[in-house]
Amino acid sequence: MSTHKRYFVNNLPDYGGGDVIPDKGEIKRQTVALVQTIRHKWHRHRQNCDGGLYVGLVGAAYMFYRLSKMPEFAEERDRFLEQAMEYLEPALEEASYTKGHGKKVDVVAFLLGNAGVYAVAAVIFKALGNIKESEKYVSEFKHLAATITPVNWFSRGGDEFLVGRSGYLAGALWLHSELNQDVLGESAVSAILDAMVESGQQYAHHHRSRIPLMYQYYGTEYLGAAHGLAGILHMMLSFPLWLSSRPHAKELIRKSLDALLALQTPGGNFPCAMDEIDGQRPPEDELVHWCHGAPGTVYLLAKAYMVYEDKRYLEACIKCGEITWLKGLLKKGPGICHGVAGSGYVFLTLYRLTGDAFHLHRAIQFFRFIYSSEFKQARTPDSPYSLYEGLAGTACFISDLMNPEQSSFPFFRVF
Numbered sequence: 001m002s003t004h005k006r007y008f009v010n011n012l013p014d015y016g017g018g019d020v021i022p023d024k025g026e027i028k029r030q031t032v033a034l035v036q037t038i039r040h041k042w043h044r045h046r047q048n049c050d051g052g053l054y055v056g057l058v059g060a061a062y063m064f065y066r067l068s069k070m071p072e073f074a075e076e077r078d079r080f081l082e083q084a085m086e087y088l089e090p091a092l093e094e095a096s097y098t099k100g101h102g103k104k105v106d107v108v109a110f111l112l113g114n115a116g117v118y119a120v121a122a123v124i125f126k127a128l129g130n131i132k133e134s135e136k137y138v139s140e141f142k143h144l145a146a147t148i149t150p151v152n153w154f155s156r157g158g159d160e161f162l163v164g165r166s167g168y169l170a171g172a173l174w175l176h177s178e179l180n181q182d183v184l185g186e187s188a189v190s191a192i193l194d195a196m197v198e199s200g201q202q203y204a205h206h207h208r209s210r211i212p213l214m215y216q217y218y219g220t221e222y223l224g225a226a227h228g229l230a231g232i233l234h235m236m237l238s239f240p241l242w243l244s245s246r247p248h249a250k251e252l253i254r255k256s257l258d259a260l261l262a263l264q265t266p267g268g269n270f271p272c273a274m275d276e277i278d279g280q281r282p283p284e285d286e287l288v289h290w291c292h293g294a295p296g297t298v299y300l301l302a303k304a305y306m307v308y309e310d311k312r313y314l315e316a317c318i319k320c321g322e323i324t325w326l327k328g329l330l331k332k333g334p335g336i337c338h339g340v341a342g343s344g345y346v347f348l349t350l351y352r353l354t355g356d357a358f359h360l361h362r363a364i365q366f367f368r369f370i371y372s373s374e375f376k377q378a379r380t381p382d383s384p385y386s387l388y389e390g391l392a393g394t395a396c397f398i399s400d401l402m403n404p405e406q407s408s409f410p411f412f413r414v415f
């Protein structure tokens with residue numbers, strides 16, 4: 001039977017007490033090895049730019065930038081930034097082609113389109129001291145806000161994370177933190193968030209949804225981080241000024257959050273979409289991924305705990321950790337979207353939330369598993385070197401273990 005499971009059975013030793021200290025030397029060596037594999041295998045030409053930050057070359061540019069900021073890689077900083085540029089250049093060429101010839105959604109999408117490329121370009125040029133180019137790409141990013149502000153700008157679902165408003169706002173938050181500059185400004189951000197609330201209310205009303213804010217993506221009412229409610233609510237909770245000025249929205253968000261919370265299974269997972277609620281998937285077939293399920297919903301719950309200070313959200317987070325420990329050694333590969341590194345980030349998030357070494361231990365166990373002989377039987381993802389499916393994201397997870405207090409899932413900040 002075990003051959004049909006989506007995950008390897010977890011036989012890893014659980015936390016046995018005491019301090020947990022990551023072996024920085026080992027982690028650094030493994031990170032460097034991943035970087036070398038990416039450098040040797042992932043060719044830097046335009047055909048590999050499709051899929052933006054999610055599976056395109058710009059994801060490697062992001063990874064190199066991220067590593068360049070780590071104190072453990074201080075000596076490699078300049079080289080990493082140069083290498084970031086090598087991956088960024090073809091992505092910028094492709095983005096400029098898309099801008100002239102592509103569909104609107106491919107231009108404004110953050111994870112899958114140009115918005116993400118512009119944000120990464122703005123940040124890397126700034127790190128290289130090229131302020132003029134940095135400002136040019138900040139401005140390219142900013143201009144996209146006007147396209148996504150109308151409530152129904154994209155009829156297939158314009159609120160989720162990969163192509164919609166949530167991803168764009170995550171990009172704006174990231175730019176803010178990296179450039180130390182509020183690139184969109186309060187009124188543009190508020191207009192986007194207001195549109196997200198309006199869009200969710202309209203949809204819920206027309207479809208008599210049991211959740212006051214509900215959304216669809218290509219006709220499916222997804223609930224998870226990538227295309228669904230969890231990613232959308234997470235972003236809404238990430239703008240405290242807007243939230244405090246919109247008590248009605250704050251209440252709707254909380255009600256929607258609680259309706260989602262009520263769908264958590266006894267095991268701790270969340271269904272993939274509303275159409276699974278009644279005819280639920282059998283537990284052995286449930287998806288426990290960042291994109292669908294508890295490993296992506298945990299970020300919303302952690303954020304909700306910080307905003308509303310309600311212990312129920314913390315308890316739900318801990319349950320997400322339990323299902324991830326049990327079913328998170330995914331056979332789909334080492335990536336962060338639906339792979340072992342994405343599961344590992346759940347434990348890093350719980351560690352930051354609680355300070356409990358128990359979770360750090362689990363994160364390190366998942367890191368070790370990636371190098372086990374058993375994991376060699378895992379599938380090779382379609383985009384094996386990419387940020388969300390492949391090794392670039394794995395490198396982000398592994399290197400974050402050196403400073404777990406600062407760890408964060410790419411573009412999905414909680415703290």
Ligand SMILES: [Zn+2]
Pocket residue numbers: 289290291292337338
């Ligand atoms: Zn996924």
